[in-house]
Amino acid sequence: MERVLLLAHVESSGEIGKTTREAAQGAAEIARGLGAELVVGLIGARAETQAGTLGVDAAAFLAVSGDEFDEARYASDAAASTALVKASEATVVIAGATSRLSRALPGVAQRVDGRITTHVTGAEVDGGQLSIERWYYRQRMKATLTSPRRPWFVIFAPGIYGPAPASDEAVTCRAIGVPAAGPWRTRVIGEDAGSSEGQTIRPDATLLFVAGAGWTKKQGDGASHVPEAAELIRGFLDRSQASLGSSKSLVDQSSEGGDVIPFMTHLNQVGQTGATPRHPKGLSTCCHGEEPHVVGWRFVTERRAVNLDANCGWARGKADVVYVADAFEVMKRVNELLG
Protein backbone atom coordinates (compact mmCIF):
# COMPACT_ATOMS: atom_id res chain seq x y z
CA MET A 1 0.00 0.00 0.00
CA GLU A 2 1.45 3.33 -1.07
CA ARG A 3 1.58 6.34 1.24
CA VAL A 4 1.99 9.72 -0.41
CA LEU A 5 3.71 12.64 1.31
CA LEU A 6 3.32 16.15 -0.02
CA LEU A 7 6.49 17.85 1.15
CA ALA A 8 6.34 21.63 1.19
CA HIS A 9 7.71 24.75 2.80
CA VAL A 10 6.27 28.06 3.78
CA GLU A 11 7.60 31.01 1.77
CA SER A 12 9.47 33.84 3.45
CA SER A 13 6.25 35.87 3.09
CA GLY A 14 4.64 33.42 5.52
CA GLU A 15 2.37 31.94 2.88
CA ILE A 16 2.26 28.83 0.73
CA GLY A 17 3.61 29.50 -2.78
CA LYS A 18 1.94 28.78 -6.10
CA THR A 19 4.38 26.03 -7.09
CA THR A 20 3.63 24.25 -3.82
CA ARG A 21 -0.13 24.60 -4.31
CA GLU A 22 0.23 23.05 -7.75
CA ALA A 23 2.20 20.16 -6.29
CA ALA A 24 -0.48 19.79 -3.61
CA GLN A 25 -3.07 19.32 -6.33
CA GLY A 26 -0.84 16.79 -8.05
CA ALA A 27 -0.22 14.91 -4.81
CA ALA A 28 -3.95 14.75 -4.07
CA GLU A 29 -4.71 13.38 -7.55
CA ILE A 30 -1.90 10.82 -7.39
CA ALA A 31 -2.90 9.66 -3.90
CA ARG A 32 -6.48 9.28 -5.09
CA GLY A 33 -5.33 7.30 -8.14
CA LEU A 34 -3.16 5.02 -6.04
CA GLY A 35 -5.84 4.60 -3.38
CA ALA A 36 -3.20 5.83 -0.96
CA GLU A 37 -3.28 7.99 2.13
CA LEU A 38 -2.07 11.53 1.63
CA VAL A 39 0.09 13.10 4.31
CA VAL A 40 1.19 16.72 4.27
CA GLY A 41 4.61 17.68 5.65
CA LEU A 42 5.37 21.38 6.05
CA ILE A 43 8.54 23.27 6.92
CA GLY A 44 8.64 26.86 8.14
CA ALA A 45 8.89 29.23 11.06
CA ARG A 46 5.27 28.61 12.05
CA ALA A 47 4.45 25.90 9.55
CA GLU A 48 1.58 24.49 11.60
CA THR A 49 -0.43 27.69 11.06
CA GLN A 50 -0.29 27.31 7.29
CA ALA A 51 -1.15 23.61 6.97
CA GLY A 52 -4.87 24.24 6.73
CA THR A 53 -4.51 26.78 3.95
CA LEU A 54 -3.30 24.13 1.51
CA GLY A 55 -6.82 23.02 0.72
CA VAL A 56 -6.09 19.31 0.39
CA ASP A 57 -7.85 16.50 2.18
CA ALA A 58 -5.04 14.74 4.01
CA ALA A 59 -4.98 11.89 6.51
CA ALA A 60 -2.37 13.70 8.59
CA PHE A 61 -0.54 17.00 8.75
CA LEU A 62 3.04 17.09 10.02
CA ALA A 63 5.12 20.20 10.62
CA VAL A 64 8.71 21.09 11.36
CA SER A 65 8.52 24.56 12.85
CA GLY A 66 10.94 27.08 14.27
CA ASP A 67 12.68 30.26 13.24
CA GLU A 68 15.72 28.33 12.05
CA PHE A 69 13.50 26.59 9.48
CA ASP A 70 12.40 29.90 8.01
CA GLU A 71 15.79 30.30 6.33
CA ALA A 72 16.35 28.66 2.95
CA ARG A 73 19.47 26.77 3.99
CA TYR A 74 20.36 23.32 2.70
CA ALA A 75 21.40 21.84 6.03
CA SER A 76 18.20 22.77 7.86
CA ASP A 77 15.91 22.07 4.89
CA ALA A 78 17.47 18.65 4.38
CA ALA A 79 17.29 17.83 8.09
CA ALA A 80 13.64 18.90 8.30
CA SER A 81 12.69 17.07 5.10
CA THR A 82 14.41 13.89 6.24
CA ALA A 83 12.54 14.02 9.54
CA LEU A 84 9.21 14.49 7.74
CA VAL A 85 9.85 11.68 5.25
CA LYS A 86 10.76 9.30 8.07
CA ALA A 87 7.85 10.34 10.30
CA SER A 88 5.34 9.98 7.46
CA GLU A 89 6.65 6.56 6.39
CA ALA A 90 5.91 7.71 2.86
CA THR A 91 6.59 5.56 -0.16
CA VAL A 92 6.03 8.39 -2.63
CA VAL A 93 7.20 11.91 -1.82
CA ILE A 94 5.82 14.72 -3.96
CA ALA A 95 7.05 18.29 -4.02
CA GLY A 96 6.99 21.35 -6.23
CA ALA A 97 10.24 22.50 -7.82
CA THR A 98 10.89 25.50 -5.61
CA SER A 99 14.52 26.52 -5.39
CA ARG A 100 14.61 25.37 -1.74
CA LEU A 101 13.30 21.87 -2.26
CA SER A 102 15.03 21.37 -5.61
CA ARG A 103 18.26 21.89 -3.70
CA ALA A 104 17.38 19.90 -0.58
CA LEU A 105 15.56 16.81 -1.80
CA PRO A 106 18.26 15.05 -3.86
CA GLY A 107 20.35 14.86 -0.71
CA VAL A 108 17.36 13.73 1.33
CA ALA A 109 16.66 10.94 -1.17
CA GLN A 110 20.28 9.88 -0.70
CA ARG A 111 19.92 9.92 3.09
CA VAL A 112 16.84 7.67 3.11
CA ASP A 113 18.19 5.45 0.32
CA GLY A 114 15.38 6.44 -2.00
CA ARG A 115 15.38 7.64 -5.59
CA ILE A 116 14.46 11.00 -7.00
CA THR A 117 13.02 12.17 -10.31
CA THR A 118 13.01 15.90 -10.95
CA HIS A 119 11.57 18.27 -13.58
CA VAL A 120 8.52 16.02 -13.85
CA THR A 121 6.04 17.30 -16.43
CA GLY A 122 3.25 14.76 -16.08
CA ALA A 123 2.05 11.80 -14.04
CA GLU A 124 -0.36 8.95 -14.54
CA VAL A 125 -1.60 6.14 -12.37
CA ASP A 126 -2.53 3.01 -14.25
CA GLY A 127 -3.33 -0.28 -12.57
CA GLY A 128 -2.06 1.03 -9.26
CA GLN A 129 1.30 1.99 -10.75
CA LEU A 130 2.58 5.55 -10.88
CA SER A 131 4.44 6.54 -14.01
CA ILE A 132 5.78 9.99 -14.76
CA GLU A 133 6.89 12.00 -17.76
CA ARG A 134 10.03 14.09 -17.96
CA TRP A 135 12.38 15.46 -20.61
CA TYR A 136 15.96 14.53 -21.32
CA TYR A 137 18.77 16.34 -23.10
CA ARG A 138 17.32 19.73 -22.26
CA GLN A 139 13.83 19.26 -23.66
CA ARG A 140 14.96 17.37 -26.75
CA MET A 141 13.29 14.08 -25.93
CA LYS A 142 10.48 13.05 -23.69
CA ALA A 143 10.37 9.86 -21.63
CA THR A 144 7.84 8.07 -19.50
CA LEU A 145 9.24 6.06 -16.65
CA THR A 146 8.48 4.43 -13.38
CA SER A 147 10.50 3.23 -10.44
CA PRO A 148 9.84 0.36 -8.01
CA ARG A 149 12.27 1.90 -5.53
CA ARG A 150 10.75 3.43 -2.42
CA PRO A 151 10.66 6.08 -1.24
CA TRP A 152 10.40 7.66 -4.67
CA PHE A 153 10.72 11.44 -4.69
CA VAL A 154 8.81 13.07 -7.54
CA ILE A 155 9.48 16.79 -8.04
CA PHE A 156 7.00 18.54 -10.30
CA ALA A 157 7.97 21.42 -12.57
CA PRO A 158 5.77 24.50 -12.17
CA GLY A 159 2.60 24.72 -14.23
CA ILE A 160 1.74 21.01 -14.48
CA TYR A 161 -1.31 21.11 -12.20
CA GLY A 162 -3.68 23.90 -11.34
CA PRO A 163 -3.07 25.14 -7.80
CA ALA A 164 -5.02 23.49 -5.00
CA PRO A 165 -7.64 25.98 -3.83
CA ALA A 166 -6.72 28.00 -0.75
CA SER A 167 -8.62 27.13 2.39
CA ASP A 168 -9.01 28.54 5.89
CA GLU A 169 -9.87 25.22 7.45
CA ALA A 170 -8.31 24.55 10.84
CA VAL A 171 -6.37 21.29 10.89
CA THR A 172 -4.56 19.41 13.59
CA CYS A 173 -0.86 19.38 12.94
CA ARG A 174 1.64 17.03 14.56
CA ALA A 175 4.95 18.67 15.41
CA ILE A 176 7.98 16.73 14.22
CA GLY A 177 11.32 17.25 15.91
CA VAL A 178 14.57 17.39 14.00
CA PRO A 179 17.36 15.41 15.64
CA ALA A 180 20.65 17.23 16.09
CA ALA A 181 19.41 20.48 14.56
CA GLY A 182 22.19 23.02 14.21
CA PRO A 183 24.41 24.78 14.87
CA TRP A 184 24.17 25.82 11.24
CA ARG A 185 27.32 26.80 9.38
CA THR A 186 25.46 28.71 6.68
CA ARG A 187 23.53 31.91 7.22
CA VAL A 188 21.16 33.40 4.65
CA ILE A 189 21.95 37.10 4.27
CA GLY A 190 19.07 37.97 1.99
CA GLU A 191 18.12 38.25 -1.64
CA ASP A 192 18.88 40.68 -4.39
CA ALA A 193 17.58 41.29 -7.87
CA GLY A 194 19.61 39.72 -10.62
CA SER A 195 19.84 43.07 -12.34
CA SER A 196 20.51 46.47 -10.81
CA GLU A 197 17.71 47.86 -12.96
CA GLY A 198 14.89 45.94 -11.36
CA GLN A 199 12.89 42.88 -12.20
CA THR A 200 12.86 41.76 -15.82
CA ILE A 201 12.04 38.07 -15.28
CA ARG A 202 8.35 37.58 -14.65
CA PRO A 203 7.47 33.87 -14.52
CA ASP A 204 3.72 34.58 -14.50
CA ALA A 205 3.76 36.95 -17.51
CA THR A 206 1.62 36.07 -20.52
CA LEU A 207 4.41 37.02 -22.92
CA LEU A 208 8.07 36.04 -23.06
CA PHE A 209 10.07 38.63 -24.99
CA VAL A 210 13.42 37.33 -26.17
CA ALA A 211 16.22 39.57 -27.38
CA GLY A 212 19.04 38.13 -29.46
CA ALA A 213 22.53 39.36 -30.19
CA GLY A 214 21.30 41.15 -33.31
CA TRP A 215 20.23 44.07 -31.12
CA THR A 216 23.89 44.92 -30.49
CA LYS A 217 25.22 44.35 -34.02
CA LYS A 218 25.92 47.00 -36.62
CA GLN A 219 22.70 48.19 -38.18
CA GLY A 220 21.93 49.45 -41.67
CA ASP A 221 23.88 52.69 -41.10
CA GLY A 222 27.05 50.73 -40.29
CA ALA A 223 26.95 51.54 -36.57
CA SER A 224 25.64 49.68 -33.54
CA HIS A 225 22.90 51.29 -31.46
CA VAL A 226 23.03 49.52 -28.12
CA PRO A 227 21.63 52.36 -25.95
CA GLU A 228 18.70 52.74 -28.35
CA ALA A 229 18.14 48.98 -28.29
CA ALA A 230 18.14 49.02 -24.49
CA GLU A 231 15.64 51.88 -24.43
CA LEU A 232 13.31 50.11 -26.87
CA ILE A 233 13.44 46.82 -24.95
CA ARG A 234 13.03 48.49 -21.55
CA GLY A 235 10.15 50.54 -22.92
CA PHE A 236 8.46 47.44 -24.25
CA LEU A 237 8.89 45.54 -20.96
CA ASP A 238 7.45 48.45 -18.96
CA ARG A 239 4.44 48.74 -21.24
CA SER A 240 3.71 45.05 -21.76
CA GLN A 241 4.89 43.62 -18.40
CA ALA A 242 6.44 40.83 -20.47
CA SER A 243 9.21 38.63 -19.09
CA LEU A 244 12.62 39.20 -20.65
CA GLY A 245 14.62 36.35 -22.12
CA SER A 246 17.85 36.34 -24.03
CA SER A 247 19.93 34.24 -26.34
CA LYS A 248 23.25 32.96 -24.99
CA SER A 249 25.26 35.04 -27.40
CA LEU A 250 23.75 38.27 -26.13
CA VAL A 251 24.33 37.62 -22.43
CA ASP A 252 27.82 36.28 -23.13
CA GLN A 253 28.81 39.69 -24.44
CA SER A 254 28.92 41.05 -20.90
CA SER A 255 31.63 38.58 -19.87
CA GLU A 256 33.45 39.04 -23.17
CA GLY A 257 33.71 42.79 -22.80
CA GLY A 258 31.33 43.71 -25.63
CA ASP A 259 28.63 46.39 -25.64
CA VAL A 260 25.81 45.17 -23.46
CA ILE A 261 22.20 45.87 -22.69
CA PRO A 262 22.59 46.92 -19.06
CA PHE A 263 19.65 45.05 -17.52
CA MET A 264 20.44 41.78 -19.31
CA THR A 265 22.17 39.06 -17.28
CA HIS A 266 22.78 35.33 -17.54
CA LEU A 267 19.61 34.88 -15.52
CA ASN A 268 17.68 35.98 -18.61
CA GLN A 269 19.25 33.33 -20.80
CA VAL A 270 16.81 30.90 -22.38
CA GLY A 271 17.88 27.62 -23.96
CA GLN A 272 20.32 24.76 -23.64
CA THR A 273 22.32 26.38 -20.84
CA GLY A 274 19.60 28.71 -19.68
CA ALA A 275 16.03 28.60 -18.54
CA THR A 276 13.02 26.81 -20.00
CA PRO A 277 10.25 29.19 -18.96
CA ARG A 278 6.52 28.60 -19.34
CA HIS A 279 4.53 31.34 -21.04
CA PRO A 280 1.45 31.24 -23.28
CA LYS A 281 3.17 33.46 -25.87
CA GLY A 282 6.70 34.26 -26.94
CA LEU A 283 8.10 36.98 -29.19
CA SER A 284 11.66 36.60 -30.41
CA THR A 285 13.60 39.53 -31.81
CA CYS A 286 17.02 39.66 -33.47
CA CYS A 287 17.62 36.01 -32.61
CA HIS A 288 18.36 33.34 -35.21
CA GLY A 289 16.35 30.57 -33.57
CA GLU A 290 19.10 27.99 -33.52
CA GLU A 291 18.29 24.67 -31.85
CA PRO A 292 20.32 25.20 -28.61
CA HIS A 293 18.26 28.32 -27.97
CA VAL A 294 14.89 27.02 -29.16
CA VAL A 295 14.96 23.98 -26.82
CA GLY A 296 14.32 26.58 -24.11
CA TRP A 297 11.03 27.47 -25.82
CA ARG A 298 9.59 23.96 -25.36
CA PHE A 299 6.85 25.23 -23.05
CA VAL A 300 6.08 28.48 -24.89
CA THR A 301 2.83 27.83 -26.70
CA GLU A 302 2.42 30.54 -29.36
CA ARG A 303 5.63 31.79 -30.96
CA ARG A 304 6.36 34.75 -33.20
CA ALA A 305 9.69 36.15 -34.33
CA VAL A 306 11.02 39.33 -35.91
CA ASN A 307 14.20 38.76 -37.88
CA LEU A 308 15.90 40.23 -40.93
CA ASP A 309 16.73 36.76 -42.22
CA ALA A 310 13.82 34.97 -43.89
CA ASN A 311 15.75 31.69 -43.59
CA CYS A 312 16.49 31.90 -39.88
CA GLY A 313 15.80 28.92 -37.62
CA TRP A 314 12.42 30.32 -36.60
CA ALA A 315 11.21 30.14 -40.22
CA ARG A 316 12.01 26.43 -40.33
CA GLY A 317 9.02 25.23 -38.37
CA LYS A 318 9.98 26.65 -34.99
CA ALA A 319 7.71 29.70 -34.89
CA ASP A 320 4.11 30.24 -35.93
CA VAL A 321 4.87 33.56 -37.59
CA VAL A 322 8.15 35.12 -38.69
CA TYR A 323 8.15 38.80 -39.62
CA VAL A 324 11.06 39.58 -41.91
CA ALA A 325 11.76 43.08 -40.70
CA ASP A 326 14.02 45.39 -38.71
CA ALA A 327 13.23 44.84 -35.03
CA PHE A 328 14.27 48.41 -34.18
CA GLU A 329 11.57 49.74 -36.50
CA VAL A 330 8.95 47.23 -35.43
CA MET A 331 9.46 47.55 -31.66
CA LYS A 332 9.51 51.34 -31.86
CA ARG A 333 6.04 51.21 -33.36
CA VAL A 334 4.86 48.48 -31.01
CA ASN A 335 5.83 50.75 -28.10
CA GLU A 336 3.94 53.66 -29.67
CA LEU A 337 0.83 51.50 -29.99
CA LEU A 338 1.10 50.25 -26.43
CA GLY A 339 1.27 53.88 -25.27
Add this chain to the structure above:
Amino acid sequence: MAGFHIVVCGGMVPDPLQSLEPVVGPDGPALKNEAMLPMVLDPWAAHSLYEAAHLAAHAPGSKVWLVSLGPKARLQQLMMSIAQKVSFELVALDGAAGGFSDAYEIARALAEAIEGIPDLDRTRLLLFGGCASAARDAGVTMSMVAERLGLTEQFLGVDMLETDGDRLRIKERVEGGRYRISECDAPPAMLAWATGTLPIPPNNPQLGMQNMRSIMPALARAKSIPLGSGDVAFGAVERPVQRRETRVVKDMPPEDIAREIVAWMREG
Protein backbone atom coordinates in the same frame (compact mmCIF):
# COMPACT_ATOMS: atom_id res chain seq x y z
CA MET B 1 45.02 30.38 4.89
CA ALA B 2 45.80 26.91 3.54
CA GLY B 3 44.12 27.29 0.17
CA PHE B 4 41.21 25.30 -1.14
CA HIS B 5 41.14 21.77 -2.47
CA ILE B 6 38.64 22.13 -5.30
CA VAL B 7 37.22 19.00 -6.89
CA VAL B 8 35.16 19.62 -10.01
CA CYS B 9 32.80 16.94 -11.29
CA GLY B 10 32.16 17.28 -15.01
CA GLY B 11 30.97 14.79 -17.58
CA MET B 12 30.60 14.97 -21.32
CA VAL B 13 27.49 15.68 -23.36
CA PRO B 14 26.77 15.84 -27.09
CA ASP B 15 27.65 19.13 -28.73
CA PRO B 16 24.47 21.26 -28.42
CA LEU B 17 24.34 21.77 -32.19
CA GLN B 18 23.91 18.04 -32.85
CA SER B 19 20.53 16.49 -33.66
CA LEU B 20 19.72 13.82 -31.12
CA GLU B 21 17.53 10.80 -31.60
CA PRO B 22 16.68 8.18 -28.98
CA VAL B 23 17.06 4.46 -29.60
CA VAL B 24 16.42 1.46 -27.40
CA GLY B 25 19.65 -0.34 -26.58
CA PRO B 26 20.34 -3.52 -24.61
CA ASP B 27 20.67 -1.53 -21.38
CA GLY B 28 17.71 0.77 -21.96
CA PRO B 29 17.35 4.03 -23.86
CA ALA B 30 20.39 5.55 -25.54
CA LEU B 31 21.24 8.02 -28.29
CA LYS B 32 21.44 6.94 -31.90
CA ASN B 33 25.08 6.92 -33.05
CA GLU B 34 26.13 8.06 -29.60
CA ALA B 35 29.70 6.89 -30.13
CA MET B 36 29.99 9.11 -33.20
CA LEU B 37 28.54 12.32 -31.76
CA PRO B 38 31.00 15.16 -31.09
CA MET B 39 31.12 15.69 -27.34
CA VAL B 40 31.82 18.70 -25.16
CA LEU B 41 32.37 19.15 -21.46
CA ASP B 42 28.96 19.59 -19.89
CA PRO B 43 28.41 23.36 -20.15
CA TRP B 44 27.52 24.19 -16.55
CA ALA B 45 30.26 21.87 -15.28
CA ALA B 46 32.66 23.66 -17.63
CA HIS B 47 31.71 26.98 -16.05
CA SER B 48 32.39 25.49 -12.64
CA LEU B 49 35.82 24.36 -13.82
CA TYR B 50 36.67 27.88 -14.97
CA GLU B 51 35.46 29.29 -11.65
CA ALA B 52 37.54 26.69 -9.79
CA ALA B 53 40.68 27.63 -11.68
CA HIS B 54 40.02 31.32 -11.10
CA LEU B 55 39.52 30.76 -7.37
CA ALA B 56 42.64 28.59 -7.13
CA ALA B 57 44.69 31.27 -8.87
CA HIS B 58 43.65 33.79 -6.22
CA ALA B 59 43.95 31.53 -3.18
CA PRO B 60 47.58 30.42 -2.73
CA GLY B 61 47.99 26.77 -1.87
CA SER B 62 44.85 25.75 -3.75
CA LYS B 63 44.61 22.88 -6.19
CA VAL B 64 42.01 21.78 -8.76
CA TRP B 65 41.02 18.24 -9.69
CA LEU B 66 38.57 17.38 -12.47
CA VAL B 67 36.68 14.12 -11.94
CA SER B 68 35.16 13.04 -15.21
CA LEU B 69 33.18 9.96 -16.15
CA GLY B 70 32.87 8.88 -19.77
CA PRO B 71 34.11 6.35 -22.30
CA LYS B 72 37.88 6.50 -21.94
CA ALA B 73 38.64 7.13 -25.61
CA ARG B 74 36.10 9.96 -25.76
CA LEU B 75 37.48 11.45 -22.56
CA GLN B 76 40.91 11.57 -24.13
CA GLN B 77 39.54 13.47 -27.14
CA LEU B 78 37.69 15.87 -24.87
CA MET B 79 40.72 16.51 -22.70
CA MET B 80 42.72 17.63 -25.74
CA SER B 81 40.64 20.81 -25.73
CA ILE B 82 39.77 21.20 -22.03
CA ALA B 83 43.41 20.83 -21.03
CA GLN B 84 44.19 24.02 -22.94
CA LYS B 85 41.76 26.08 -20.90
CA VAL B 86 42.82 25.82 -17.26
CA SER B 87 45.22 23.91 -15.07
CA PHE B 88 43.88 20.79 -13.31
CA GLU B 89 44.64 17.21 -12.40
CA LEU B 90 42.34 14.65 -13.99
CA VAL B 91 40.65 11.76 -12.20
CA ALA B 92 39.12 9.68 -14.98
CA LEU B 93 36.36 7.08 -14.74
CA ASP B 94 35.63 4.86 -17.71
CA GLY B 95 31.88 4.43 -18.20
CA ALA B 96 28.86 5.38 -20.27
CA ALA B 97 28.18 9.09 -20.48
CA GLY B 98 24.52 8.99 -21.50
CA GLY B 99 21.69 10.93 -19.91
CA PHE B 100 19.57 7.84 -19.20
CA SER B 101 21.98 6.30 -16.72
CA ASP B 102 21.11 6.36 -13.04
CA ALA B 103 22.22 9.46 -11.13
CA TYR B 104 22.41 7.42 -7.94
CA GLU B 105 24.99 5.04 -9.42
CA ILE B 106 26.95 7.91 -10.95
CA ALA B 107 27.00 9.74 -7.64
CA ARG B 108 28.37 6.64 -5.94
CA ALA B 109 31.12 6.26 -8.54
CA LEU B 110 32.09 9.94 -8.34
CA ALA B 111 32.11 9.96 -4.54
CA GLU B 112 34.28 6.85 -4.39
CA ALA B 113 36.70 8.39 -6.89
CA ILE B 114 36.93 11.56 -4.81
CA GLU B 115 37.49 9.57 -1.63
CA GLY B 116 40.39 7.90 -3.43
CA ILE B 117 42.23 11.08 -4.37
CA PRO B 118 45.60 11.03 -2.62
CA ASP B 119 46.53 14.19 -0.71
CA LEU B 120 42.98 15.56 -0.83
CA ASP B 121 42.34 17.48 2.38
CA ARG B 122 38.61 16.94 2.94
CA THR B 123 38.52 19.77 5.50
CA ARG B 124 39.56 22.16 2.70
CA LEU B 125 37.26 20.62 0.11
CA LEU B 126 35.12 22.71 -2.20
CA LEU B 127 33.15 20.32 -4.38
CA PHE B 128 32.19 22.01 -7.65
CA GLY B 129 30.06 20.91 -10.56
CA GLY B 130 27.23 22.04 -12.80
CA CYS B 131 23.78 22.72 -11.38
CA ALA B 132 22.38 20.21 -13.90
CA SER B 133 23.76 18.32 -16.84
CA ALA B 134 22.72 18.97 -20.41
CA ALA B 135 21.94 15.25 -20.67
CA ARG B 136 19.87 14.03 -17.71
CA ASP B 137 19.13 17.61 -16.68
CA ALA B 138 18.04 16.50 -13.24
CA GLY B 139 20.14 18.67 -10.94
CA VAL B 140 20.58 15.89 -8.39
CA THR B 141 23.98 14.27 -8.88
CA MET B 142 26.14 16.89 -7.16
CA SER B 143 23.97 16.89 -4.07
CA MET B 144 24.10 13.09 -3.87
CA VAL B 145 27.88 13.10 -4.23
CA ALA B 146 28.10 15.74 -1.52
CA GLU B 147 25.87 13.74 0.81
CA ARG B 148 28.04 10.67 0.30
CA LEU B 149 31.06 12.76 1.23
CA GLY B 150 29.28 14.14 4.29
CA LEU B 151 29.02 17.73 3.03
CA THR B 152 26.12 19.48 4.71
CA GLU B 153 26.71 22.92 3.20
CA GLN B 154 25.28 22.82 -0.32
CA PHE B 155 24.41 25.48 -2.87
CA LEU B 156 22.58 25.04 -6.17
CA GLY B 157 22.57 27.35 -9.19
CA VAL B 158 25.56 29.39 -8.03
CA ASP B 159 26.58 32.39 -10.09
CA MET B 160 29.01 34.03 -7.70
CA LEU B 161 31.46 33.01 -4.97
CA GLU B 162 33.48 35.51 -2.98
CA THR B 163 35.93 34.44 -0.33
CA ASP B 164 37.26 36.28 2.68
CA GLY B 165 39.83 33.99 4.19
CA ASP B 166 37.90 30.78 4.73
CA ARG B 167 34.51 32.49 4.69
CA LEU B 168 32.40 31.91 1.57
CA ARG B 169 29.80 34.35 0.29
CA ILE B 170 27.58 32.75 -2.32
CA LYS B 171 24.87 33.89 -4.71
CA GLU B 172 22.40 31.23 -5.83
CA ARG B 173 19.67 31.58 -8.43
CA VAL B 174 16.16 31.52 -7.00
CA GLU B 175 12.69 32.20 -8.36
CA GLY B 176 11.84 35.23 -10.43
CA GLY B 177 15.34 36.04 -11.64
CA ARG B 178 16.64 36.80 -8.15
CA TYR B 179 19.63 35.71 -6.10
CA ARG B 180 19.76 34.27 -2.61
CA ILE B 181 22.88 35.42 -0.79
CA SER B 182 24.34 33.14 1.86
CA GLU B 183 27.45 33.07 3.97
CA CYS B 184 29.14 29.83 4.90
CA ASP B 185 31.77 29.91 7.64
CA ALA B 186 34.36 27.74 5.87
CA PRO B 187 34.91 24.71 3.65
CA PRO B 188 33.97 21.95 3.15
CA ALA B 189 31.02 22.82 0.93
CA MET B 190 29.42 21.87 -2.37
CA LEU B 191 28.66 24.47 -5.02
CA ALA B 192 26.69 23.42 -8.08
CA TRP B 193 27.27 26.23 -10.53
CA ALA B 194 25.08 27.87 -13.11
CA THR B 195 26.82 30.19 -15.55
CA GLY B 196 29.07 32.01 -13.14
CA THR B 197 30.64 35.26 -14.21
CA LEU B 198 33.73 34.26 -16.15
CA PRO B 199 34.24 34.09 -19.91
CA ILE B 200 35.43 30.84 -21.49
CA PRO B 201 39.24 30.97 -21.23
CA PRO B 202 41.15 31.14 -24.52
CA ASN B 203 43.10 28.08 -25.62
CA ASN B 204 46.63 27.93 -24.28
CA PRO B 205 48.57 25.15 -26.09
CA GLN B 206 51.46 25.31 -23.63
CA LEU B 207 49.11 24.74 -20.73
CA GLY B 208 47.52 21.94 -22.71
CA MET B 209 50.87 20.18 -23.12
CA GLN B 210 51.57 20.59 -19.43
CA ASN B 211 48.17 19.22 -18.37
CA MET B 212 48.37 16.30 -20.79
CA ARG B 213 51.46 14.96 -19.01
CA SER B 214 49.27 14.05 -16.05
CA ILE B 215 46.07 13.46 -18.02
CA MET B 216 47.41 10.55 -20.08
CA PRO B 217 48.47 8.51 -17.02
CA ALA B 218 45.15 9.36 -15.38
CA LEU B 219 43.30 8.00 -18.40
CA ALA B 220 45.42 4.86 -18.32
CA ARG B 221 44.44 4.36 -14.67
CA ALA B 222 40.72 5.01 -15.31
CA LYS B 223 38.60 2.52 -13.44
CA SER B 224 35.80 0.88 -15.40
CA ILE B 225 32.37 1.77 -14.03
CA PRO B 226 29.36 -0.34 -15.06
CA LEU B 227 26.33 1.91 -15.35
CA GLY B 228 22.73 1.36 -16.31
CA SER B 229 19.30 2.80 -15.75
CA GLY B 230 19.33 1.56 -12.17
CA ASP B 231 15.90 1.16 -10.65
CA VAL B 232 14.23 3.20 -13.36
CA ALA B 233 12.01 1.35 -15.84
CA PHE B 234 11.62 3.41 -18.99
CA GLY B 235 8.50 3.32 -21.12
CA ALA B 236 8.49 5.38 -24.27
CA VAL B 237 11.37 7.71 -25.09
CA GLU B 238 10.62 9.88 -28.07
CA ARG B 239 11.65 13.04 -29.81
CA PRO B 240 8.69 15.39 -30.01
CA VAL B 241 7.32 16.02 -33.45
CA GLN B 242 6.58 19.65 -33.03
CA ARG B 243 7.15 21.21 -36.41
CA ARG B 244 5.02 24.29 -36.91
CA GLU B 245 3.54 25.58 -40.12
CA THR B 246 5.43 28.84 -40.13
CA ARG B 247 3.90 31.84 -41.84
CA VAL B 248 6.79 33.94 -43.14
CA VAL B 249 5.71 37.56 -43.57
CA LYS B 250 7.83 39.56 -45.99
CA ASP B 251 7.43 43.10 -47.29
CA MET B 252 4.95 44.16 -44.62
CA PRO B 253 5.54 47.72 -43.37
CA PRO B 254 6.75 47.95 -39.75
CA GLU B 255 3.57 49.82 -38.78
CA ASP B 256 1.41 46.90 -39.92
CA ILE B 257 3.66 44.32 -38.27
CA ALA B 258 3.46 46.27 -35.03
CA ARG B 259 -0.33 46.40 -35.24
CA GLU B 260 -0.48 42.66 -35.84
CA ILE B 261 1.85 41.92 -32.93
CA VAL B 262 -0.07 44.15 -30.53
CA ALA B 263 -3.38 42.60 -31.59
CA TRP B 264 -1.88 39.14 -31.01
CA MET B 265 -0.57 40.16 -27.59
CA ARG B 266 -4.04 41.32 -26.61
CA GLU B 267 -5.80 38.15 -27.81
CA GLY B 268 -7.10 35.75 -25.21
